[in-house]
Amino acid sequence: MTSQTHSDQTHGAAKRPRSVAEHLAAVTDLLARLVSESRAEVVPLPDALGRALVHGFLAPLSLPPFANSQMDGYAVRSADIPDGGTDLSIMPPVPAGSRPQPLQPGTAAPIMTGAMIPANADAVVPIEKAVPDHFLTHPGGAAVTLPATAPGTFVRAAGSDIAAGEQALAAGTCLGPAQLGLLAAFGMAEVEVYREVSVLLVTTGDEVVEPGVPLPEGKIYDSNGTLLEAAMKQAGLCVRRAGISTDNPGALQSLLRTAGRDVDVIVTTGGVSKGAYEVVRQAMADQPVEFLHVAMQPGGPQGIGTFDGVPFLGFPGNPVSCLVSFEMFLRPALSALLGAPAPRLPLRARLDLKGQARQLTSPGHKHQVRRGSLQPDGTVRLEGGESSHLMHALAASNVLIQIPEGVTELDAGDEVEVWML
Secondary structure: OOHHHHHHHHHOOOOOOEOHHHHHHHHHHHOHHHOOHHHEEEEEHHHHOOOEEOOOEEOOOOEOOOOEEOOOEEEEOHHHOOOOOEEEEEOOOEOOOOOOOOOOOOEEEEEOOOOEOOOOOOEEEEHHHOEOOOOOOOOOOOEEEEOOOOOOOOEEOOOOOEOOOOEEEOOOOEOOHHHHHHHHHOOOOEEEEEOOOEEEEEEEOOOEEOOOOOOOOOOEEOOHHHHHHHHHHHOOOEEEEEEEEOOOHHHHHHHHHHHOOOOOEEEEEOOOOOOOOOHHHHHOOOOOEEEEEEOEEOOOEEEEEEEOOEEEEEEOOOHHHHHHHHHHHHHHHHHHHHOOOOOOOEEEEEEEOOOOOOEEEOOOOOEEEEEEEEOOOOEEEEOOOOOOOOHHHHHOOOEEEEEOOOOOEEEOOOEEEEEEO
8 A cells, every 4th residue: 555545545535523432432442552461560659659550459457457446535344334424443554556455344444546445345435524534544543433335436346447358449540649548558568550651742843942942933932742741740641752843754753763662652742634734644644543633622633543553642733722632532541441540520510701701602513622710619710712722721720611512502600511620
């Protein structure tokens, strides 16, 4: 097959725009190879933050491992205290970390929070309910007056959090502070997780220059590289930057082959539309890459396929478009496949249009993604318009507002789905 023939078949006649769901499914299928035990590695717990478990596992011990006190107070046998209360002799105190002697009938043991409940004891009376309301720690003739209490009061039963043998975490769980804390509570110092996904990120365009240098006339600073690199690193990806590629297709091919040889995914920004100088389309002419339009605004033009066997995604060149593409396709695909990064949880908010247009309008044949600010009262305000170059509006936003295909008008007070950024 000649390059021209391949290009005609891959990039040729216009098709029905692909839906957001269809393109997400295609990206997920493209990246399915990343789900492999060959990508597993065992790392210390602190290094596993934001990574996903390869295997689920059962609790190796109960939590708590023994019955312990929920309060500073006195461990008692509830049957020893009548309804009107009584005086009990004092046994030796039970500090946290000690193994207490069994509680004798008619006695009470001073006990600290987290300390093991003595054998025969079945309740704890808080110190503030005792008379006197401070610890008597010398066993012998001293006695403390305690009120009646029910069995189990202020006692954390063994296994009341999780019992040994129960499922602790499922395979694919994204490990945050709480999950890592659970592993530490089980006595685990390391865990098997998926290796970080490595991404080669390439910005394209003769008109783009790196920040920090003088800006020639007719040029713009590259914000896409920093924007996407930050989003990817925040999501736990290992990002390799290859600088800015010119609009020379051969130079872009050479750069991708040199820098992308051992990465998991290649992502480019720009050069995927239908203009005369779309360098990414030209560089992929002999590769199994499809350039298509997704029924989404912004971020409609997309590229997907492989470059020399490496999964490839081509995002549009406008800043908001490339970030929306990452949030709508690459991030959720990795979440679904590997469990990490953690998925964006959808929230519901009511639209606040004060000081803005009377209605939010959206093209009925597209899924529109708008930027907004979620307010403390549960409403969401629009930030900027629908244009994909509005970086200042993006910087002022903390949510993406999702307007599904088929919805053309929304009024103030209407409920919308938002994703926290």
